Amino acid sequence: MIPIQLTFHGAAGTVTGSCYRLDIGDRHVLVDCGMFQGDKTIKQLNYQPWPFDPRRIAAVLVTHAHIDHSGLLPKLVKAGYAGPIYATPGTSDLLQFMLPDSGSIQEMEVERLNRRNQRRGGGIVQPIYTEQDAQDCLRLLAARDFGSWFDVTGGLRARFWNAGHILGAASIELEVETGGARPLRLLFSGDIGPEHKALQQEAMAPSDLDIVVMESTYGGRPRPKLDDSQRRAVLAEEVTAALAAGGNLVIPAFAVERTQELLADLTRLIADGTIKRVPIFVDSPLATRITSVFAKYLHQENGIKAGAARPFDGGNLRFTRTVQESMQIEQVTGGAIIIAASGMCEAGRIRHHLKNNLWRSNATILLIGYQAPGTLGALLEKGERVVRIQGDEVAVRAHIRKLEIYSGHADHDELLDWLTNRLPIHGSLMLTHGEPDAIGALHASIALWRERAPQVIVPKLDETYSLAKAQPRLMKMTQQSRRLDRYAETEAISGHDWHNDYARLMLQVQHQLRTAKSDLDRRRLLKKMQRILGRGAGTD
Template identity: 40%
Template structure:
């Protein structure tokens, strides 16, 4: 009898989500995400998988963000030909995001190989290419929220809305081997309560084991009301000042659409009429179209607003879509009055790098950081007070005003994580993933103070840890 869960990614770090579930003779992968961060971190993506890709029977994907989906094409390249189960909106978004990732892989490896050649180092291959992405998309199986599907006799799955980005899912798994059945709940990335556009994360009452993210396990975000007030003040100060440009590094899926909605709702209150708002990200533009196609998944406030303002869609008005590279470069000739939303959200790639190069050294400009910044990324360096950044080989002084708006985060904070867990009956054992050690220890302390969890039933997973699910509720670890 075999029923185990092994943790192979996003252990004591926030990216690279990947967990291997074994039930009887079947092996199921929960997520297969890209490792992000420093150059050393990203090079770890080149390492072989910790398992045989051809032996995997199914992949279940929580959502489309690259740190959860980004190594799926590498899995395909290594020979995986089984199904990839995810929400239908996540499948649509993956088609966009994985193609973009393939392009970036080719470009980055080409640049890296030029340096490696000079140092007589072996040449690297891209993790995957667009052909691998095309094959991957053929293997996606689209599911709806609330649909219970029997994948094998040993496994049933159901997705519920996680409220993090469009299509993000909490994964419920019923695993059976011989006469033993256990229920595993994987949170994926949990969204916040009361945030715009999307619904709140669904509460799940029953589980034998909970696998939960912990990105902001030691943090409490500002309230939504305080966040709106903070943004209003930032724009008011920019207008009163010399009115340089305002840059918003934003994740193309989720954050970009949220910002478009806010700029529509508060255009008058924030006095944005004199500003030109640009969404400078082809991927974010394509993702916005997917949001438009999935209107039924939006929360009631969004749908009510849209019904009350026919012909004035809140994600399309008051913004200019910047598609071509030439259009993007032209923005660098404008010294003031621009609000530029561009990827990447951690400032480690994409068009935001070019805009930072042209604006970061100017004290009349503003940079608004509004999402999680992984260790060693340029965005994290800015948040931590760097006085310069190296961009495109140049050292750029940091003189622009920097604002960190944590209240815009799409991740649940400590209070919300504890609240979501408390809705389970009987305090099931809990394993934390997708968080840095300090955040995880802070969350463990809060959970033990505010729930019935015992210290022996709460742990932050380490890479390679393997849990015997058949022994639950006892936490029995295997070598």
């Protein structure tokens, strides 16, 4: 029998960095190659060396274009990978824009960081990859249609199924020849879309499998089930209230899918007179380019659906492309809708709009969908009254609102429905792409199935499982194969690391110094802190 092993290099106990390595004898294949997002401890993994040799990978299969599933492909190619990158046509088209944009963002952010480091006497940081590295990676893309088997490498074939998540998103079915009577059948769910999504059809996938690797992002979190008209009514209520307050409505939204969903619904609401006709700024060059890709797939089979023939057109829509056009939006202090990336407020032009609007009591910030722990979006959702943006302290006086009706992920009940339709699972179900509480809630519900419940495994980062006879067995890890020590891994998974504590402490110190009654009180506070730090260093 050919030895088969599966290693979880990302999305294990967390929701980003999706990357699974399937070893079939001496052949190695990756499913996804995503970037880690969230707090600084988890993001630092993006800069570390690969835990495998990229030159020995035979092929990569990508579930979809979101950066947490595709964002390290240029790094992989830069390190010597030269094989095919299989994806659906929709995903391939999106990656043509998304990966170069990711490289450009990294170059700009590293340039800004290096300027600060030089002023502080720190070292120079290199970007994970550049825009040119991303362009070089694109030549390896190999598009494959939904529903058709194709050969990946010797003894392995694959088929894409529509996952209903974003344009081109797929679940990936694999059949591995083992030398036995039947092949080993695996399914990687990718990100599973919900029912009644604005632009996507509902998810599909096969049943009667041996191993299922399943996302669990919204485990334990059911959402109201809304049809298209009900969803638009909820959005209209939020928009009307925000505009009535007199300020701007700022919506952090992913450039892919979320922006297009919002535009389709806002265009419809304005056309039928439900909300006022106000300027809608889409301040994201990437979102502008991505919208053209969506228009290409409008009403196609396995493309996107929409309630209007031209959902992305309208005289009040203003797509900005240049920095100058973006800066002009700052002069608008009320009565506009501003949509900008990123959806978790971690990068891009949204941070400038937040700096310009968060301190205004008549402004509204509408969070759409999931906010990963440790991100600025999560801090706003939690109710922080002061945040740091690009090194500046910003008071939060704006109304912070949250809508999950545009989530791209299936909720708890929809995940269970999806899983029910995959039964029987002869081997094991492996829960990934979720925080510990979400995975635990989903696991508990599955356990209630009793006789129908498959064996459930919750992998940790960099763990390897032997898949002999479709019964996964955890292999022993060496210290060298573990990229995070146990304490750092716990911090990273919790979404609250020492960087978050440091930022909060600095804000508290600044507040205490600013509100102290006298300079004498300020000096006493500083000396007290110096004594504490001295004891901690063993010098007092």
